[in-house]
Amino acid sequence: MNVTDVIDRPYVIGIDIGGQTTKMGIVDMRGQVLSQTVIRTDSHTDVNDYVDDVAEALDKIIKESGSEGKIRGVGVGAPNGNYYTGTIENAANITWGGNKSIPFAELLSAKLGGLKVALTNDANAAAVGEMTYGAARGMKNFIMITLGTGVGSGIVINGEVVYGHDGFAGELGHTCAVRHNGRQCSCGKTGCLEAYCSAIGVSRTAREWLTLTDEPSVLRSLDVISSKDVYEAAKEGDKLALKILEFTGKMLGQAFADFVAFSAPEAIVLFGGLARAKEYLYQPIMDAMNDNLLSLWRNKIKVVFSQLKESDAAILGASALAWEL
Amino acid sequence: MNVTDVIDRPYVIGIDIGGQTTKMGIVDMRGQVLSQTVIRTDSHTDVNDYVDDVAEALDKIIKESGSEGKIRGVGVGAPNGNYYTGTIENAANITWGGNKSIPFAELLSAKLGGLKVALTNDANAAAVGEMTYGAARGMKNFIMITLGTGVGSGIVINGEVVYGHDGFAGELGHTCAVRHNGRQCSCGKTGCLEAYCSAIGVSRTAREWLTLTDEPSVLRSLDVISSKDVYEAAKEGDKLALKILEFTGKMLGQAFADFVAFSAPEAIVLFGGLARAKEYLYQPIMDAMNDNLLSLWRNKIKVVFSQLKESDAAILGASALAWEL
Secondary structure, three states, rough: HHHHHHHOOOEEEEEEEEEEEEEEEEEEOOOOEEHHHEEEEEOOHHHHHHHHHHHHHHHHHHHHHOOOOOEEEEEEEOOOOOOOOOOOOEEEEEOOOOOOOOOOHHHHHHHHOOOOOEEEEEHHHHHHHHHOOOOOOOOEEEEEEOOOOOEEEEEEEEEOOOOOOOOOOOOOOHHHOOOOOOOOOOOOEOOOHHHHHHHHHHHHHHHHHHHOOOOOOHHHOOOOHHHHHHHHHHHOOHHHHHHHHHHHHHHHHHHHHHHHHHHHHOOEEEEEEEHHHHHHHHHHHHHHHHOOOOOOOOOOOOEEEOOHHHHHHHHHHHHHHHHOO | OOHHHHHHHOEEEEEEEEEEEEEEEEEEOOOOEEEEEEEOOOOOOOOOHHHHHHHHHHHHHHHHHHOOOOOEEEEEEOOOOEEOOOEEOOOOOOOOOOEEEEEHHHHHHHOOOOEEEEOOOOOHHHHHHHHHHOOOOOOOEEEEEEEEEEEEEEEEOOOOOOOOOOOOOOOOHHEEEOOOOOOOOOOOOOEEOOHHHHHHHHHHHHHHHHHHHHOOHHHHHHHOHHHHHHHHHOOOOOHHHHHHHHHHHHHHHHHHHHHHHOOOOOEEEOOOOHHHHHHHHHHHHHHHOOOOOOOOOOOOEEEOOOOHHHHHHHHHHHHHHHHHH
16 A cells, blocks of 8 residues: 555445444554444345445444545455455355355445455454454464354465465364364364364363263353353363363364464464453463474464454454455 | 576576485476486585585586576475575484584575575475476466375465475474374374375385285285385285275375365375375375365365476476576
8 A cells, every 4th residue: 555545545444244243343554443333234135235234334434433535445354255256155144145156345345436345254354453453463474263153264474364266265163173073063074173162162062071071060050051151160260161171272272283384374363252261271272282293393383362352353354454455 | 587587597407305315407497307417415424515516416417408607596405495594404314414404505506606596395396396397387376295205295375385484384294184093203293194195104004904904915925015015006906005095095185175274275286106106096085185175165176196207306396496586
């Protein structure tokens, strides 16, 4: 980007599309969110109606922040978002997205008077956000791992997100963590890292272990166990909860060692709800990763946690894409 | 590179350093090896003496091919070669290389009157060679897997070899193929892909299976079993040999699925002695890979075999690096 551009148009828009809600905000070059808002994603089955809602909501926050005519571009993080084509592909968990290819960047750009729109999946957006505003500032080679409902990833090599031949690179949540008799994953395969180390994976571990052992635990009293419950129990010193998080960290660390063998990153950056449990995950991750690394990398690869304010992070990640337009 | 350069200096030198021998040759832009020679790598313990030998041998083939003053640069493929630093790091299987960092590119360049020297490991060199002259021409995203004594890899993303933060990216032979009770690998870890799918891995599989079963096989009559013996036996229809190669292909295919999840390549390119057994490896690789891929990639990723003449391939791979100088 050149200096004149930045002076004339010092703001970008970040839009994070989730299955239930869509967060959007106006962001400046320092990563300050000037104004933000949220709309429902799932109140429409037609993408055109949804795009109308997005444009209307944006109009409000553009006016609110006094950034009319000063927007440089729009970055969108969306499930199954393809950077090359600007499309959202077969996004099963989006009411208007399943089983088709939606030219979302094009639709939104047209609705916003031709403003440029860049789109990618949420984990890639998080990686760009972390590189632009967060824990990966100054890093040229790192791997972003998002620990949310699923396990997502964004890989940065030489300062650029890896999109691969088809735009879908970086599906590390679906690499194999358990080869034989692995858990069924939502993707249809078995044994994926996501089936063990996502928020859902952690609650599955809890349920399995409660069934398989007689170990006392405060988790036994709960009907439904979330990964947050496990984290809260761990903070109270619950031994089973601590073991569950240790196991989760170990599975992550083992997987990270293989990721390092691929791209030799400076660091692995963790983000997402489950990453809040960092005081319990960090050491098991480091131990398992170092045990499984070639000696040339042992004790040299950093594991760091996102520094972005959680409420802003999704918007910041998406917005960061727009600086590269 | 610009046109004037190519007209003035239309040749490059490729040097492939192995533990026992060093192959070198003069190569033109079409990948024709004009002249080549071989010297011992292991006849010296001091790298300076070795570099003297290399320079002397090069001098002969430069004169032989009439390329004095027409050499653009030198590409070197070497074990533990680091592209960023031009050093060979702790190369245990090189008589003059163990347990130290050798500024090889600098030493050789000085000896060759300042000719530019690029250096990387042999698998990365093979990837550049395949992209420049071979099966990966026109591809921007692919993964090179070399099946030799070890399992090496060179990863190409957006037309560039991935070197990572430290220059050592692409050690896919040391990703985990068997998590529990895996075979001891030469790297010190257990369960590495290399311990199963290298030439040595294949002969280990043969020995293990001959011990564990009573299955008749022509391999039983051999004192020492090489991967070549297994391949020859398979060609004669030996059932155990066929099963060994099927197992090897399956292990490779499973691993490839995880590699695809990382960088979404157009193809995986196989090279090396064991890749000669392609008629037995191909189908098990494809089946196992597709069984383990996310549906978005299923039946879309190619597995191809090197098209470089085997006697020239190591020199061509190394030489291709020099075009980028």
